[in-house]
Amino acid sequence: MTTNVPGPKKAVPLQQGLFHIPASPGDTGYLIGSKCSNCGYVAFPRRVVCASCVKDDTMKELRLSGKARLDRFTVAHQAPAGMTAPYIQAYVQLEEGPMLYTLVTGVEQKAEALQLDQPMEAVIEKIREDEQGNDLIAWKFRPVKR
Amino acid sequence: MRDVVIIGVGMHKFGRFPEVSVKEMTRTAVWAAIRDAGIDPKAIQCAYVGNCLQGALQGQHAARGHIALRSGAGLSGLPIVNVESGTASASLAFRQAWIAVASGLHDVGLALGVEKMSAGATAQLLAAMGGAVDVETGGGRMGLTFVGEFAALVDKLIRSYGWTQKQMAKVAAKNFYNASLNPYAEHQKAYTVEEVLASPVVAYPLTRLMSCSARVDGAGAIIVCAKEVAHKYTTRKPLVNVAACVQRSVPFYDFSKPETVPITYAHDPSSVMEAYQIAGAGPKDMEIVQCHDAFSIEEMISYQALGFCAPGEGGRMIDEGRTSLKGDVPYNTDGGLVARGNPIGATGAAQICETVWQIRGEAGARQVPGRDGKGPKIGLVHNAGGGPVEDAIASLMGIVLKR
Numbered sequence: 001m002t003t004n005v006p007g008p009k010k011a012v013p014l015q016q017g018l019f020h021i022p023a024s025p026g027d028t029g030y031l032i033g034s035k036c037s038n039c040g041y042v043a044f045p046r047r048v049v050c051a052s053c054v055k056d057d058t059m060k061e062l063r064l065s066g067k068a069r070l071d072r073f074t075v076a077h078q079a080p081a082g083m084t085a086p087y088i089q090a091y092v093q094l095e096e097g098p099m100l101y102t103l104v105t106g107v108e109q110k111a112e113a114l115q116l117d118q119p120m121e122a123v124i125e126k127i128r129e130d131e132q133g134n135d136l137i138a139w140k141f142r143p144v145k146r
Numbered sequence: 147m148r149d150v151v152i153i154g155v156g157m158h159k160f161g162r163f164p165e166v167s168v169k170e171m172t173r174t175a176v177w178a179a180i181r182d183a184g185i186d187p188k189a190i191q192c193a194y195v196g197n198c199l200q201g202a203l204q205g206q207h208a209a210r211g212h213i214a215l216r217s218g219a220g221l222s223g224l225p226i227v228n229v230e231s232g233t234a235s236a237s238l239a240f241r242q243a244w245i246a247v248a249s250g251l252h253d254v255g256l257a258l259g260v261e262k263m264s265a266g267a268t269a270q271l272l273a274a275m276g277g278a279v280d281v282e283t284g285g286g287r288m289g290l291t292f293v294g295e296f297a298a299l300v301d302k303l304i305r306s307y308g309w310t311q312k313q314m315a316k317v318a319a320k321n322f323y324n325a326s327l328n329p330y331a332e333h334q335k336a337y338t339v340e341e342v343l344a345s346p347v348v349a350y351p352l353t354r355l356m357s358c359s360a361r362v363d364g365a366g367a368i369i370v371c372a373k374e375v376a377h378k379y380t381t382r383k384p385l386v387n388v389a390a391c392v393q394r395s396v397p398f399y400d401f402s403k404p405e406t407v408p409i410t411y412a413h414d415p416s417s418v419m420e421a422y423q424i425a426g427a428g429p430k431d432m433e434i435v436q437c438h439d440a441f442s443i444e445e446m447i448s449y450q451a452l453g454f455c456a457p458g459e460g461g462r463m464i465d466e467g468r469t470s471l472k473g474d475v476p477y478n479t480d481g482g483l484v485a486r487g488n489p490i491g492a493t494g495a496a497q498i499c500e501t502v503w504q505i506r507g508e509a510g511a512r513q514v515p516g517r518d519g520k521g522p523k524i525g526l527v528h529n530a531g532g533g534p535v536e537d538a539i540a541s542l543m544g545i546v547l548k549r
C-alpha cells in the first residue's frame with residue numbers, strides 16, 4: 001500500500017551561495033558578498049568580475065556585516081503567490097555599499113512602523129513556504145533595537 | 147551612415163483580445179504600415195521582430211518572428227531577426243532596422259513589436275514577468291513586485307520633494323484623457339483625478355489606475371527607408387526623419403558613493419542624453435515626448451530625468467498643465483503605458499507610431515499643434531525594458547524623430 005504522505009519539511013535556500021544559514025542555535029546567519037582586491041568595490045551577491053574597475057577574477061569572498069540603512073519602502077496591498085498582504089517591500093543599503101531588496105521583519109507591516117534612513121540588520125530565516133511546501137530561506141531585515 | 151526616414155507605420159489596437167492570435171495582430175499592424183507607406187511589400191528587405199513573452203505564454207520559444215511574418219503577414223525569404231529586450235523589445239527592433247538601413251546594407255527595413263499577454267494562465271504570466279529580472283537573485287521569489295519597486299521609489303521622492311499622491315493622479319488622469327482620444331488605446335474612458343485616487347491601493351502610494359494593466363495584447367509596425375532612395379519606394383506620406391536612435395544597457399552605479407547616483411537612477415536617462423547630442427537638439431527643442439510610464443510616477447520622474455525641469459519640479463509641471471495636449475511639452479499624447487496600454491514587446495512600437503502620427507499632423511482629436519501650428523516638428527521617445535538588474539533597468543532606448 002502506498003500513501004501520499006508528504007515528506008518532512010526541508011529548508012531550501014533562495015539560491016546557493018548567497019548567505020550562510022545558521023546551522024545551530026549559537027550560529028548566526030550572514031550574507032555572502034565579494035570585494036574587489038584591485039579597487040575595493042563591494043558587490044552582493046558574490047561576483048567574480050569587478051563591475052567597477054572591470055577586472056577579471058578580482059572579487060574575493062566577503063562576509064557582510066548585515067548592518068544597513070533603510071533607503072526606501074512601500075506597503076504592498078496586493079500579494080503575489082506565496083505572500084500575504086499587507087507586507088512591506090523595502091530597499092536597504094548595506095554598510096559596505098550594496099543596495100538590496102528585502103522583506104522587513106520584527107515590525108507591524110504598516111508605513112508607520114518604519115522611518116527612512118533608520119538602522120537595520122540582516123537575519124537569515126524562513127521568508128515563506130515555497131511551492132512544494134518547504135521553508136524558503138533568505139534574508140530579511142529588521143530595525144536595530146535602540 | 148545614411149540618413150533614415152520612416153515611411154510607414156501601423157498598429158493593431160491595444161487591449162485584451164483572447165480570440166486574436168499573434169499572427170493576426172502581426173497581419174493587422176504590418177499591413178497597416180505597408181498601406182500607410184504605399185510600398186510593395188516585396189520591397190521590404192529585412193525585418194526585426196520584437197516580442198518578449200510568446201515563448202513563456204504560448205510555448206513559441208523559437209523563430210517567433212519568422213512564423214508571425216510568414217504565416218501572419220505573408221512575408222517570406224527576407225532576413226528576419228528576433229529581438230527581445232523586455233518592454234524595449236519593439237524600440238530595439240526599430241533600432242536594428244535603422245542600423246541595417248543606415249549602414250547601407252538594405253534600403254528598406256521593417257520593425258514589428260507584437261505581444262499577446264492574454265494567452266496562458268495568470269501564474270504563467272507572473273512567472274514570465276518575473277523573468278525580466280535576474281531569476282537567480284532577483285526579488286521575485288521574495289515578494290518583490292514591479293509596482294512595489296516603483297511605489298517605494300515614489301514614496302521616497304514624495305518625502306524628498308514634497309510631491310503628492312494627487313499630482314500622480316493628475317498624471318494618470320491626463321493620460322487616460324489622451325487615451326480616450328486614441329482609437330488604438332487599451333483604455334477608451336477618461337478617468338478623473340478623483341476616480342484615480344479612489345481606485346484600490348496596490349502598493350502605497352500607487353493605486354490601480356496609476357499602474358499599467360497586467361494583461362494587454364497589441365502590435366505595432368514601422369517601415370524605415372534610406373532617405374536618399376525613399377522616393378523610389380514611396381511618395382505617399384511626409385517622411386519622418388530618424389534624428390537619433392540610441393540604446394544603452396544597465397549602467398553601473400556605486401551606491402557606496404551616493405553622490406554619484408542620481409535619485410532618478412531607476413529611470414536612467416543616458417540613452418536620451420546621447421540621443422540629444424546626436425540629434426543636435428535638447429529638451430528645449432522637443433515639442434512632444436512619449437516616455438516610459440508603467441506607473442504614473444515614472445512620468446513625473448521623467449520630467450526631470452530627461453531635462454524638462456529642475457530636480458523636484460515635476461509636481462509643478464503637472465500642476466501647471468505643461469505636459470497636457472495643450473501644454474508646451476505634451477507628454478504621452480497617446481495615453482502612455484498606463485492608459486494606451488503596455489503589451490510588453492509592442493509598447494515601443496506604439497510610442498514610435500504615435501510620434502510619427504503627431505509629426506505628420508495625423509493624430510486626430512489628440513493632435514498637438516506644435517510651435518508652428520503644423521504639428522510638432524521634433525519628438526522624443528524614451529523606452530525602457532527589463533526589470534532592475536543589479537542597479538537599474540536593463541535596456542534603455544532614446545529616439546528622436548523629426549519632420
Ligand SMILES: [Zn+2]
Nearest residue numbers: 036039050053
Ligand atoms: Zn574593482
